[in-house]
Amino acid sequence: MVNHDPLRGYWRLFKEFAAISGLHISLEKSTLYLASISYSFRDAILATFPFGYGSLSVCYLGLPLLTKRMSLADCLLLIEKIRSRISSWKHHFLFYAGRLQLLSSVISSLINFWISAFRLPSACIKEIEKICSAFLWSVPDLNTRKAKITWSEVFRPKKKGGLGLKSIVEANKV
Template identity: 45%
Template sequence: MSPFLFVLVMEVLTLILLQRIEQNGGFSYHWRCDRIQLFQLGFADDLLLFSKADPNSVRLFKEGLTVFAELSGLQANLQKSNLILSRSATPLRDTLLAILDFQEGHLPLRYLGLPLLASRLSVADCRPILQKIEARIRGWDGIVLSFAGRVQLIKSVLSALQVYWAMAFILPKHVIKEIEKRLRNFLWKGSIETGYAKVSWKQVCRPVNEGGLGIRDIHALNKSLMSRHLWRLIAQERSSIWVNWIFHYRLQHYSVWTISTRSGTWGWRKLIRLRDSLRRASHIVLEMGLPFLYGMIHGMLEGP
């Protein structure tokens, strides 16, 4: 089945679930989803369903999945499907599991290759990305590579492995150091074994015209990729489910510039602290003497 055709088929599931929710007054949204009436997120065949932990809501999901299976022939894989409950829903655990016939799941679990967390991101959670880098380097053990060849592999292959993670999380400093350690060892030794570095990694990550090798600094890359999310909030991209959710449950009557950095989850606090970098960027534009560009950015940041 082509990806486009699959998207159309999954849209049918969305309409089936939406119809049952609207026609049946017994559905209750999750308490963190009711303001935007969010009940599902999906990418290809990876689907997340949200509701209050009550039998009526879960039964509606089950009925919708059953109707969809009869129409399309696509069924939920019971061995890979999980029901995740909060601690307050423990008394209903057996009832809800019996309705769905799913296995009970616990956070953290993996979704689209990334961990779904209810706490801060730990080094252990990032172990898969470190293992991927190590596996790639070990795969080149039997190949004789020049120094220039290793530089190119770091730029085009190894550096790209962490971009996906760097777009979703502010990586812990220890994880960044572990990634840099593996890249540094491969650069100078051609393996993951610790070796003597002839030049500091900070110098290696400088642009070529400044005496470096042009390898991307992971910490700077991580900050720039995550800052994109703040720009989306500043631009108020309400078509984005994430932006809409943040406005309803995090920002509310505050803005990116005024909300406290002490409240919210670990990931949210880390993200909102990046606003200082955006402020400094706006001052740099002013000093460069580009009044039109500065005026445009200033209007976005401060309002009319």
């Protein structure tokens, strides 16, 4: 037998909120996400309450909602976004300084958004750095072996002979 008392408490909260604010929950737009419960308990909840059932992986504000530590597979969305952006730029005949500026502003902003919520796995960071290096040094064919300097040199300040990009590894630690 399933104890519905805690769930009925939530339902009561929704109704009290609606009475006070005038805002009602939209059952057609609501989805219930459950983790770490038995199938019988899940089925009992869904039979009792009029919500749709959803399963992870779900994106919210462009970020995946996860119940575990982030893996490389979870980062594929970020990697594909970066590839997509770079693919759209590689035929624009950008000079080296333009490519550097796009990496410094657009790609760094994408990465920083993800890093603000997650700690990226090192395999994800390596893949991102490989894509960025290929874009910086070998447009339009995106060959990773045509680098003029090592990628670690790119992160050094301009005063010390680097290109002034921010290190993804360091940002990930912060």
